[in-house]
Amino acid sequence: MTTASNDVIYSVLDNNLSRIAGIQGAVLLSNDGIRLSSYQLEQPQAERIAAASSGIAATMKAISREVGGGRVIRQLVEMDDSYLCIVGCGEGSTLIVVTSRKARLGELGGEVVRTAQALGEWLGTPERTQAPTP
Structure with missing residues (x-):
């Protein structure tokens, strides 16, 4: 991603998520767990959250297909002290938002979905496909 793209993503995250009580941070990731951008998190922590959360998102998609x-x-x-909200964001991307328990669930869910929609209008990470075998 270019610096301009990162600046726009950060701006969208900041404008939308800063309104949530208890916001601790967010990660925008590709569906294969690669951090694309983060908000209010140190890079190593954002990368760990991205990797772990991609597994949760993939599991939920598999369950949804099954049913x-x-x-x-x-x-x-x-969690005892935090909420983690996971929302699809554009084609092949996921937005993860972490808050303290101070967040109101309705506000959290609404703002995260609105943020994902704002990013998803112009952001898309295509699903990775296997390379053709020779």
């Missing part, structure tokens, strides 16, 4: 549930819109993980 005929359609597109997975949002996943929420509730």
